[in-house]
Each structure stands twice: as structure tokens, then as C-alpha cells.
Amino acid sequence: MLENNSIGMEPVSLDTATGPIKYTLKSDLLFHYVMQKSTKALMGLVGALKGIKPEDIKSIEILNPIELNANLKETVMDLKLMMNSGEILNIEIQTYFDKNWEKRSILYLCRAFDSIKQGEDYTKLKPTTHFCITDKDLLSGEPEFYSQHMLLNVKTHVPYTKLIGLNMLQLNHIELATDEDEENNLVYWAKLFNATTWEEFKALAENRPEVREVGDMVLTLNTDNQAAEILEGQRRYREMLATARAEGVQETEEKYEKIIADKDATIAAEVAQKEAALNTVARLQAEIERLKSNSSET
Numbered sequence: 702m703l704e705n706n707s708i709g710m711e712p713v714s715l716d717t718a719t720g721p722i723k724y725t726l727k728s729d730l731l732f733h734y735v736m737q738k739s740t741k742a743l744m745g746l747v748g749a750l751k752g753i754k755p756e757d758i759k760s761i762e763i764l765n766p767i768e769l770n771a772n773l774k775e776t777v778m779d780l781k782l783m784m785n786s787g788e789i790l791n792i793e794i795q796t797y798f799d800k801n802w803e804k805r806s807i808l809y810l811c812r813a814f815d816s817i818k819q820g821e822d823y824t825k826l827k828p829t830t831h832f833c834i835t836d837k838d839l840l841s842g843e844p845e846f847y848s849q850h851m852l853l854n855v856k857t858h859v860p861y862t863k864l865i866g867l868n869m870l871q872l873n874h875i876e877l878a879t880d881e882d883e884e885n886n887l888v889y890w891a892k893l894f895n896a897t898t899w900e901e902f903k904a905l906a907e908n909r910p911e912v913r914e915v916g917d918m919v920l921t922l923n924t925d926n927q928a929a930e931i932l933e934g935q936r937r938y939r940e941m942l943a944t945a946r947a948e949g950v951q952e953t954e955e956k957y958e959k960i961i962a963d964k965d966a967t968i969a970a971e972v973a974q975k976e977a978a979l980n981t982v983a984r985l986q987a988e989i990e991r992l993k994s995n996s997s998e999t
Contacts, residue, residue, distance in 0.1 A: 713924045715906075715916045718899035724923050726894045726915075727836065727872075729794040730769075730935045733780050735918045736792075737763045741911035747782070747790065749886040750832050750868065759785040769922075769931050781813060788828045789813055795835040797940075802839045806831060806867060814865050828864050834894065836872040846870070846877040847887055 724731050736743045740761065748755035764781040780792040791813040795802065810831040817825045838844055849868045852861040870887065871877075872895050878888045889905070893912065896902040902919070906912040922928040 713920055715899070715903060715913065715920050718903070718920055721898055722896065722902065722919065722923060724919070724929070724932045724936075725897060726919070727794060727796050727834075728932060728936065729779075729796075730767075731919065731922055731932060732794050733767055734769055734922070735915055736780055737766050738918060739911060739914050742915045743782075745886070745911055746792075746890055747784075749890050750790075750792075750870070751830075752881070752885045761785070764789075769928055779809065783827075786828075788830070789816060791829070791831045793831065793833045795833055795837065795839065798837045799839070802833075806833060810865060810867055826864065830866045830868060832868050832870065834870045834872065836895075838871070838873070840869065844871060844874045844877065846874045846879070846891075847882050 726732050726735070736746070741755075744755040744758045744761060747761065748758060762783045764783055765779075782790040782792070784790065791809060793806070793809065799805065810829065813831060814826065814829040816827055816829070817823070833839070840848075847868070847870050849866060851863065851866045853859060854861065870891065872891050875888060875891050875895075878891075882888055893902070893905055893915075896905060899920070902916050906916045922932065
């Protein structure tokens with residue numbers, strides 16, 4: 702743990718902490734660091750995501766541990782795990798809207814699944830699931846609190862394989878949680894991620910030693926000058942990337958807006974001309990039929 706660099710500050714305590722939490726569990730860097738330090742909390746979260754009891758998880762290995770004092774700006778913050786069964790899990794915190802998230806999530810899933818070296822037997826490939834924890838509506842269609850996706854036959858709905866899957870926990874749709882989600886503690890964990898004050902967090906941590914341990918670490922990281930500086934730098938970097946993407950999209954849209962508008966106008970004019978020509982032909986045909994009818998009558 703980082704040393705507290707807050708000169709003159711009283712020792713921090715979760716019991717006395719009040720007010721807003723600046724860096725919550727939705728900070729991917731903080732989440733990664735805290736979860737690798739608290740095995741019991743990590744097992745609790747994984748158990749909730751997989752719908753199993755934490756005690757059924759015999760062991761869990763973190764394949765990409767991080768250190769806060771490293772240069773983490775360009776590091777992927779996904780938490781990559783391997784369970785005792787050999788199953789690979791990839792947990793991602795996504796709090797910025799990304800138009801390309803669907804493609805990126807598939808890429809992350811495939812990269813995690815590709816766990817063998819060149820020339821190794823394909824039987825060594827491990828079941829792999831990518832979990833996305835988000836507070837944004839990243840998928841089209843009706844929102845869900847917890848959705849599970851896999852390759853399957855579109856007619857019979859029989860899975861093509863159970864080796865890969867992509868699950869999403871949408872923190873902004875707790876109201877859509879099912880009884881099963883509640884029983885699996887997914888709602889509890891969603892509330893932890895959404896906790897924005899120490900009062901909320903402490904209430905959720907009551908009688909939960911593993912969550913209390915997480916709360917202590919979150920508090921330390923929020924009050925330690927060095928850690929807070931690292932977290933703020935990482936937050937600004939993520940914000941900068943999101944802003945740059947948004948500005949790039951807006952610039953492109955503005956650049957081609959007039960071109961598209963002109964093209965639409967040209968197409969509309971051509972359609973109108975064709976419709977007018979068809980109307981003229983129809984009128985001529987009607988006039989010809991009328992003249993033929995009059996001629997036959999005389």
C-alpha cells in the first residue's frame with residue numbers, strides 16, 4: 702500500500718469518513734488495484750457475476766497485476782483472471798460512452814480466449830468470459846440489468862459453443878434486476894459500484910468484512926496524495942480520450958453534413974423529376990386511351 706503523504710492530516714478511518722467519494726469502484730484503476738489486494742471481495746464479485754457461491758471458488762489467479770506507481774496511462778485496465786478450473790475471466794469497467802464498444806468488447810474476448818502459444822494443441826484453450834460493468838447504454842435494443850451473450854444457432858437457440866461468452870452488468874438499470882440477480886448478489890454489488898458517499902458505502906459494508914476491507918483501501922487511495930494524483934491523472938487521461946473521440950466524430954459529422962445535405966437534395970430533386978415524368982406519361986396514356994375510345998364510338 703502507498704504511504705500516506707498528507708502532511709498534518711489525522712489518520713483516516715472508514716468509521717469517521719463522511720461526504721462524497723471522489724474515486725469510487727467505477728474507477729477502473731482503483732477497481733483493478735483493490736480487487737487484486739482483496740481475494741475474498743474478488744471471489745464475492747466473481748461468484749455474483751457467475752451465479753455461483755464464492756466458497757465454490759477454490760482459487761483465483763490475477764494474470765495482469767498492476768502497481769500504482771507504474772506508468773498506467775496507456776495500460777488496459779481490464780482485470781484478467783484464471784479460476785482454479787482453468788476458466789479465464791476478463792472484467793472491464795466501462796464508464797465512458799464508446800460507439801465502437803461492441804467491436805472492442807468482441808476483440809477483448811477473442812484476445813483473452815487466445816491463450817495458447819503457436820503450435821500448441823487447441824485442446825488447451827480455456828473457457829473464457831468477458832464481463833463488462835458499465836453505467837452507460839452501450840447496446841442497442843431494450844436495456845437489461847444483467848445480460849449474457851454467446852454464440853448460438855439463430856433458429857434453434859442451441860449454443861454453437863459454451864467456451865466463450867460476453868456478459869454485461871448495467872449499473873444504471875438496477876430497477877430491471879430479476880429475483881435471480883438479487884439472489885446472486887448482483888444487485889448488492891451494483892449498489893457498491895454506484896455508492897457515491899461514504900455513508901452509502903459503510904451501510905453496504907456492515908457485517909461484510911471483505912467489503913469493509915475494500916472500503917478501507919478505497920478510503921486510503923482517496924486520501925493518499927500520491928495515489929490520488931495517480932488516480933486523477935488516469936481519470937483525466939480517460940476523459941481526454943473520450944473527449945477526443947467525441948470531438949473527432951463531431952468534426953467529421955460537421956465536415957460531411959453539407960455534402961450529405963447537398964446529396965440528399967440532389968436525390969430528392971431527381972426523384973421529384975422522375976415522379977413528374979411518370980405522371981406526365983400516365984396522363985398521356987390516359988389521353989390516348991380516351992381518344993381511342995372516342996374513335997371507336999364514331
